[in-house]
Amino acid sequence: MTLELTQCLIRTSEEPHDIADYQTGVPRWCVGCGDNAILTAMQRLCRDNDLAPERTLFMSGIGCSSRLPHYMNTYGFHGTHGRALPFAEGVKMSRPDLDVFVSTGDGDCLSIGAAHWIHALRYNMDLTVILHDNRIYGLTKKQASPTSPIGTKSNTTPKGSYLDALNPLTVSLGVSNVSFVAQVVDWIPEVVYQVISAGYKHKGLSFIRVLQRCPEFMPGYFDPWMSDPQKTQLLRHPAFITPSAEISRTYRNQLEHDPRDLDAARRIASIEDPIPVGILYQNDDVPCYEDTRHASEVRTPAQIRRGLEGELDKFTIWPEGDARA
Amino acid sequence: MTLELTQCLIRTSEEPHDIADYQTGVPRWCVGCGDNAILTAMQRLCRDNDLAPERTLFMSGIGCSSRLPHYMNTYGFHGTHGRALPFAEGVKMSRPDLDVFVSTGDGDCLSIGAAHWIHALRYNMDLTVILHDNRIYGLTKKQASPTSPIGTKSNTTPKGSYLDALNPLTVSLGVSNVSFVAQVVDWIPEVVYQVISAGYKHKGLSFIRVLQRCPEFMPGYFDPWMSDPQKTQLLRHPAFITPSAEISRTYRNQLEHDPRDLDAARRIASIEDPIPVGILYQNDDVPCYEDTRHASEVRTPAQIRRGLEGELDKFTIWPEGDARA
Amino acid sequence: MTDQLVREAPAPPKRVTRLAEQIVEIVSDSGEGAQRCGQSFGAIAARSGNGVWTVEIIPAEIQPPARSVAGASGNRIRFASHPVTNGGDDVDLVVAFNEQVLIGRVESGELKPGCTILLESMWRDDRDPLIAKSYADAVASFKEKGFRVLEIPMNKECLKLVPDPRRGKNMFVLGILLSIYSFDLELGREQVARTFGKKDQKIIQTNVTLLEAGYAWAEEHLDFKYEIPAVKATEAMAVMNGNTALALGVLASGMEICAMYPITPATSASHYLSEVFERVGGIVHQAEDEIAACAFAIGASYAGKCAVTITSGPGYSLKQEGIGLAVMAEIPLVVVNVQRGGPSTGQPTKPEQGDLLAAMFGSHGDAPKVVMATSGIEDCFYTMITARKIAETFNTVVVVLSDASLATAQQPFPRPKFSEEWLAPPIDQSEIPAGAKPYDWDPATGLVRRFIPGQPGGMHTVTGLAHDRLSHVAYDGASNEEGLRMRSLKLAALQRTLVTPPVYGAPEGELLVVGWGSTKGAIEEAVDRLRAEGQRVSSLHLQFIQPMPSGIGDIMKRFAKVMTVESNWSDRTDDALIDDENRRYSALAMLLRSRYLVDVDCWSEVRGRPIRPASVVSAMRRKLQEEVKR
Amino acid sequence: MTDQLVREAPAPPKRVTRLAEQIVEIVSDSGEGAQRCGQSFGAIAARSGNGVWTVEIIPAEIQPPARSVAGASGNRIRFASHPVTNGGDDVDLVVAFNEQVLIGRVESGELKPGCTILLESMWRDDRDPLIAKSYADAVASFKEKGFRVLEIPMNKECLKLVPDPRRGKNMFVLGILLSIYSFDLELGREQVARTFGKKDQKIIQTNVTLLEAGYAWAEEHLDFKYEIPAVKATEAMAVMNGNTALALGVLASGMEICAMYPITPATSASHYLSEVFERVGGIVHQAEDEIAACAFAIGASYAGKCAVTITSGPGYSLKQEGIGLAVMAEIPLVVVNVQRGGPSTGQPTKPEQGDLLAAMFGSHGDAPKVVMATSGIEDCFYTMITARKIAETFNTVVVVLSDASLATAQQPFPRPKFSEEWLAPPIDQSEIPAGAKPYDWDPATGLVRRFIPGQPGGMHTVTGLAHDRLSHVAYDGASNEEGLRMRSLKLAALQRTLVTPPVYGAPEGELLVVGWGSTKGAIEEAVDRLRAEGQRVSSLHLQFIQPMPSGIGDIMKRFAKVMTVESNWSDRTDDALIDDENRRYSALAMLLRSRYLVDVDCWSEVRGRPIRPASVVSAMRRKLQEEVKR
Numbered sequence A, B: 001m002t003l004e005l006t007q008c009l010i011r012t013s014e015e016p017h018d019i020a021d022y023q024t025g026v027p028r029w030c031v032g033c034g035d036n037a038i039l040t041a042m043q044r045l046c047r048d049n050d051l052a053p054e055r056t057l058f059m060s061g062i063g064c065s066s067r068l069p070h071y072m073n074t075y076g077f078h079g080t081h082g083r084a085l086p087f088a089e090g091v092k093m094s095r096p097d098l099d100v101f102v103s104t105g106d107g108d109c110l111s112i113g114a115a116h117w118i119h120a121l122r123y124n125m126d127l128t129v130i131l132h133d134n135r136i137y138g139l140t141k142k143q144a145s146p147t148s149p150i151g152t153k154s155n156t157t158p159k160g161s162y163l164d165a166l167n168p169l170t171v172s173l174g175v176s177n178v179s180f181v182a183q184v185v186d187w188i189p190e191v192v193y194q195v196i197s198a199g200y201k202h203k204g205l206s207f208i209r210v211l212q213r214c215p216e217f218m219p220g221y222f223d224p225w226m227s228d229p230q231k232t233q234l235l236r237h238p239a240f241i242t243p244s245a246e247i248s249r250t251y252r253n254q255l256e257h258d259p260r261d262l263d264a265a266r267r268i269a270s271i272e273d274p275i276p277v278g279i280l281y282q283n284d285d286v287p288c289y290e291d292t293r294h295a296s297e298v299r300t301p302a303q304i305r306r307g308l309e310g311e312l313d314k315f316t317i318w319p320e321g322d323a324r325a
Numbered sequence C, D: 001m002t003d004q005l006v007r008e009a010p011a012p013p014k015r016v017t018r019l020a021e022q023i024v025e026i027v028s029d030s031g032e033g034a035q036r037c038g039q040s041f042g043a044i045a046a047r048s049g050n051g052v053w054t055v056e057i058i059p060a061e062i063q064p065p066a067r068s069v070a071g072a073s074g075n076r077i078r079f080a081s082h083p084v085t086n087g088g089d090d091v092d093l094v095v096a097f098n099e100q101v102l103i104g105r106v107e108s109g110e111l112k113p114g115c116t117i118l119l120e121s122m123w124r125d126d127r128d129p130l131i132a133k134s135y136a137d138a139v140a141s142f143k144e145k146g147f148r149v150l151e152i153p154m155n156k157e158c159l160k161l162v163p164d165p166r167r168g169k170n171m172f173v174l175g176i177l178l179s180i181y182s183f184d185l186e187l188g189r190e191q192v193a194r195t196f197g198k199k200d201q202k203i204i205q206t207n208v209t210l211l212e213a214g215y216a217w218a219e220e221h222l223d224f225k226y227e228i229p230a231v232k233a234t235e236a237m238a239v240m241n242g243n244t245a246l247a248l249g250v251l252a253s254g255m256e257i258c259a260m261y262p263i264t265p266a267t268s269a270s271h272y273l274s275e276v277f278e279r280v281g282g283i284v285h286q287a288e289d290e291i292a293a294c295a296f297a298i299g300a301s302y303a304g305k306c307a308v309t310i311t312s313g314p315g316y317s318l319k320q321e322g323i324g325l326a327v328m329a330e331i332p333l334v335v336v337n338v339q340r341g342g343p344s345t346g347q348p349t350k351p352e353q354g355d356l357l358a359a360m361f362g363s364h365g366d367a368p369k370v371v372m373a374t375s376g377i378e379d380c381f382y383t384m385i386t387a388r389k390i391a392e393t394f395n396t397v398v399v400v401l402s403d404a405s406l407a408t409a410q411q412p413f414p415r416p417k418f419s420e421e422w423l424a425p426p427i428d429q430s431e432i433p434a435g436a437k438p439y440d441w442d443p444a445t446g447l448v449r450r451f452i453p454g455q456p457g458g459m460h461t462v463t464g465l466a467h468d469r470l471s472h473v474a475y476d477g478a479s480n481e482e483g484l485r486m487r488s489l490k491l492a493a494l495q496r497t498l499v500t501p502p503v504y505g506a507p508e509g510e511l512l513v514v515g516w517g518s519t520k521g522a523i524e525e526a527v528d529r530l531r532a533e534g535q536r537v538s539s540l541h542l543q544f545i546q547p548m549p550s551g552i553g554d555i556m557k558r559f560a561k562v563m564t565v566e567s568n569w570s571d572r573t574d575d576a577l578i579d580d581e582n583r584r585y586s587a588l589a590m591l592l593r594s595r596y597l598v599d600v601d602c603w604s605e606v607r608g609r610p611i612r613p614a615s616v617v618s619a620m621r622r623k624l625q626e627e628v629k630r
């Protein structure tokens, strides 16, 4: 959009970065919190793609999960509850040159932020969005979230929550312009990394739901799945991602699925058990809003002057004698 | 919830009502506005079910469509933009005995109100929700709405809108607890009436999208469909609704569809042309939030006293000598 | 007697009465073109060198029924031999396409006693007896009220030239007005050409013919003629409404992104911007709601140049939380609130100044921000440039308050001369010196250099949580207090740079009226009128309300009485229950009383229309008559 | 010298020092039970008849790392032979389970000079040399600072009785404290039984054993013993925190529906209500966001009894638009805002009084509503009953402001005696008399009878648009003005019924301090202290801020100086840039200045902790020393 932006396209340092370059602060999550696994995957992704820290931005709303940007030695934006996506859209519109990642919780994204979630999928801007889904409100100390399984005893639902859990995958797959939907579980780091990398490389909004452990408020909730690999179904496809050999040794329950098949994706998305893990849907042909919106005009003072004078002419009364009168 | 509420279950008048009993004011919609057809269907529905005007409530947000309550001689609630559903949920929770109808626009429901829409489907309270979908912002004089077809020239998109239209049906069908989803077109009044009646009789939230003409800002948009009956596909099923004989004479393009089949419903929902008209999905077994939440306790002063004293006991230090000390 | 006025015989040269100013209204059902007629007439008056102020008459509904009181659509044009700063008081002459649209104007007391009415006469013999009767009755009652009613066969005359007069009547009327006010018919022809510019010659020709026909008809049948002397402008003047000026100001300020959600009466600014912004590389984003629009603008500002979000009352309420974040994280942001009638949905198309306190105090916690108000059309343009500059210099939120009356009012002002100074500088992408902190507040001013993504070495995480100079989350009291202190100091720093606004009228006297925003023109005209009578009154108008420039207290001290005139609610002292201890004052009055401990009274009106000079005059008279408390 | 304190030899009878009051803190890593220990100790003190005020020490994070400065979790217990209304100043004696959690307390200056520290000594010889060292260093520095450090082998002692001391240490410490403060050990045993009530006997027994062990250990090894004389209560007293009191108040008010969205520090009220409300037929609805929660409550109120929505700052900002609708449509609603540090996300667990102006003015347009503040634990209970009554009598919104300091503080107060008066009457379902209008405002008071769905003949459509008495959308100015007038008049009507708050201290003097909300206890204690010195100071505390009761002006006139004490931001006059013309005053100060034109100064602190009596005392001293301007 602006001439001077081209500056930031020039790499400032030449030697590749290592993990430490992306780390800062001491994560303050509980022991065993799944957010740690996500943070690690993010740092690894930055390292492996040698992202320039100054042109990488981690954004979030409010919640335990939304603390993530504070632990990345990149630019970070810790916004307000539920609004991470519109903040990120604004950034991407003014600075398409930045790599933007968004961390949001199940309450942040699916409850207070639900409208923005639906519309972000429509805009399909080039963002990598991680839904840290621990199926509970963590930071505010245990209230039911939209994805809390029915019957979840929480501080606002002492007798157990009343509603079936919302399935963010089936909803996302119902939104026009959706271009990338995936699901992973925090306790299989390699797949988390594989899928997030695929999402990062995908041009468009990649919506990645990470089922994330919250030992503090959902202790043992994921144990049945962690203890029995059969309860996890890995999605594989030669053209997209295929689990590594040793992952396959543990996780034998695999399904050949073509992420380009929306109907199949919707069917798989509806499955709660076994947990489908991998890319459910990917469509590389959906245009990105920042591209369809982006002004072709190069923005210069001269250009602005031209534009302004041109408009003023329409409203001007010229003094007598003036040729334009 | 409250004893005295039983009062309102006693009918106050015995003679049946006629249409005029439900009419008030002069609708201020443009000539040929589809909202008129919806209003007529509503008044007919009240009449045919002989609803007591004082126990019937029409609610809405803000928009041309949201003016509907002003033209119903019942109780009405014309709320704020996008919030019709949460207002209605509150009403239904405190007054399950009232018949509550909600009118909302495509901007009101799908844009600013999107989060409430998703969650209202989850709560599945017994509400009849009409989405007046004219695929444009009417009241504010022509801006693109989420359902505006891509390329729609509007005041905020002079070069044409940038995004594919959002499909409210596919999204709704992705939400857990969804129990009734239908689509009709304002220019086939009989089917509008049939479907809205079915929605009214359905226990739970019935989400009915009415494709509604806006001659003022989307002139002629629906003409292709109005001029060619083949471009409308009526959904029929013996156990649910079947088009009348003379409707069938005009609208020959019909599809046998069982609204209990969610996968089929999702497939049909994705079809934009021909327009599927009828009940896409219906599930009578989804519990209503007001029922699962409703206190079994009969609420009386004595009951409140008991409850309060019982709680106070837990925090009380009794004076010396007091037996309870 | 009216009949004599419409003469049959050929016209002898008429006596032309010279007048200082006139207020003309043209009203019709919407779609009959009274709007266009009025705008053209205003433009012609302006071109002729008259001072002009036009006000749109907008029906509250999209498509009100024909011939309905509430359906009046049209224009008020106030033009004079001197510059005009507001819509004025009562109407001198009104043209109505049917009697119904006129009734509303009469009832709301818009017409001056004896006002001249040019009324389409076709209804008198309408096929529908009800219509014929209602017309006859109306005319009778108008005459009773003492108005000078001229029934004009517009339809009949136009039928001689076009098949469907509904589509041409407005130009016929324009011709009549040109004749009545002795404007140059040639200017009329040019104007028609301009208005239908894009359309083909035939259309232009038809309309010119109608124009000339109207002119000729008036010359022949009307026995009165006025002239409002004018001096042609010696410099280029721009004529536009406030929202257009505001949008052009955004463009001229160098801002690149406007995020909005439609809401009356703000949207037309975004409409215009949507048309022109892309040409200079800008973008208007219509978000899913106001919360998203505000967040989008903040995100854009954070990563690049200052962005703007435009809304009105209800939308502003929804942005309160987002605005708080921008204040807390010190991200520049311009928020425009084109005020309408409130509270809640209120009166969407009507002007009011009800959002000042919400703008200053509406976000929870201490969220100091700059609040400015635009007081005229030209001001709408330049305020946006100033707002952007302040937002980026102080890394804070600047709220600009306009309102529905400025949004649609038109007035000529000197055509802005573009200056590169107006533009935002390129965003800084240079390396951040080692050791520099993202919130290295200058302890004296609270000012700090903003780190923008892309700047090497500037990596940090902004947050809405209390934070220290490193932008690390702070749980301690000292950091919390330092942040609050620094963010508040910035307002004082700005305040020190503001100049005391000039007093309009003498520097001391009996009564000082203080105002803000769109009421400026009416207030100053009221001051002029009273001073002309020898009253010792003056006025003061504020552009900056937070922070407020110094010196206002000293000015107030030089007047025996001080009152504000505002278009928002203040309790009426004549209500039995209202006394000094419970009266709710107008917003600015409350602020002035608190800051200067001066007994500032207020007079306010919230009748959904711009405050008029005459109303201000009588309010000031009442205040002058009150004996001073002390 | 500390070593002598921990004696080896059997104990001779000790001298018991009598004291008027003590402040004790117990801090540990979260999960080590300092909270429970502190609460039990507070309860025992209360049972013994002492005046008590407990304050929770809460780490800002869910699970802070062990042995971390920011991780301190625990309790402050202030107990005295007289009633206690606040947390007081510095700590007399602190028990710490490790040296790190103590460091934070020391650094933020919580400890009194010479404060006694009872410190777990296990770390001295920790396997990890770093830990051992940091412990030794800390102890050394504590001693340097002049604190009286007693290293206590808590772990070692507990190990004799339980395998994992981490889970029992707190009861051992409770025993020690009972001994030190000469409390009846039996009361301790009862308390243990109460706390572990639901658990099985074995657990209770183990904890009793630990308690006794701690008691015995202290009796044997400590050579000091205190006693704070107490008079057992003669009436039943309830001990709970502010949020619990608030929730019980909701229940006792007869409200039936609470709609909320989780937010610290308000949520615990909803948590408690979620547990108990259903038993009396009530419902707590967790909505998808605050906007929905507010709308849900409004819908429930509109169709039935007044409902309540509970939130904190950020949530309040989001409710602004919904609140405006309730005001405009005149639907009763109670909104509770348990304030936290702001702006934006601010300091979620910390107290502040920053939302007063947002509560009064935050919604766009003129949206008059009632604003009340709770000033103590007991007050939290009764305020909810009053709020519900006012909301339904005046058909308006009542905002109740509490804050984080009241939310978690505990204090005994006379057990409420239930009265049916408290309850909402059954909703009216009777037929509406023909001709009655939904907005038949009483012209004098603005009051009107509300029509509730279900009432035959009452059919009408409420709207946020300007409307007339029939609730029909009104486009005219007169109706708009009438509505604004009537809605505002209701506040005056309520104001006329309010009684002037009592002056605390003498009715006239040198300095009057005015406050609102949670600062009451600290302010009045400061007044007591200064009066004890013979200073002519008094205080005034407001429960109603909008409308404000009459008579406050007269009271202020009787004092040479007036200042408010608030926990929100006010510019510091010692900042070079700050002067009378740009200083931003604390909220209440601004309101009082504006209403009474009195030069009300303010002193405020926003350090994320309750304001202390000592701080108020010194602020008042400074003010007393200032020479009067006039």
Ligand SMILES: Cc1ncc(C[n+]2csc(CCOP(=O)(O)OP(=O)(O)O)c2C)c(N)n1
Binding pocket: A062, A063, A064, A065, A066, A080, A081, A104, A105, A106, A107, A108, A109, A132, A134, A136, A137, A138, A139, A140, A145, D261, D262, D263, D264, D290, D314, D315, D318, D345
């Ligand atoms: C406007 C607003 N409402 C409520 C809150 C309180 N709040 C903070 S985080 C949160 C939800 C946390 O749950 P989730 O989004 O699932 O994130 P998690 O902590 O589980 O990672 C809430 C309700 C807030 N900060 N702001």
Ligand SMILES: Cc1ncc(C[n+]2csc(CCOP(=O)(O)OP(=O)(O)O)c2C)c(N)n1
Binding pocket: B062, B063, B064, B065, B066, B080, B081, B104, B105, B106, B107, B108, B109, B132, B134, B136, B137, B138, B139, B140, B145, C261, C262, C263, C264, C290, C314, C315, C318, C345
């Ligand atoms: C908070 C808020 N934002 C914006 C508006 C302005 N507004 C009123 S109706 C409307 C949208 C109308 O479109 P739709 O919902 O499709 O209803 P329609 O008029 O088409 O029936 C908007 C943006 C408002 N009244 N309140």
Ligand code: SF4
Binding pocket: A028, A029, A030, A032, A033, A034, A035, A064, A065, A134, A138, A139, A213, A214, A215, A216, A217, D062, D063
């Ligand atoms: S509460 Fe849960 S989500 Fe939050 S940090 Fe702890 S484990 Fe993680």
Ligand code: SF4
Binding pocket: B028, B029, B030, B032, B033, B034, B035, B064, B065, B134, B138, B139, B213, B214, B215, B216, B217, C062, C063
């Ligand atoms: S603008 Fe469109 S939706 Fe609104 S009333 Fe007119 S036709 Fe109907």
Ligand SMILES: [Mg+2]
Binding pocket: A063, A105, A106, A107, A132, A133, A134, A135, A136, A137, A138, A145
């Ligand atoms: Mg969560």
Ligand SMILES: [Mg+2]
Binding pocket: B063, B105, B106, B107, B132, B133, B134, B135, B136, B137, B138, B145
């Ligand atoms: Mg619409």
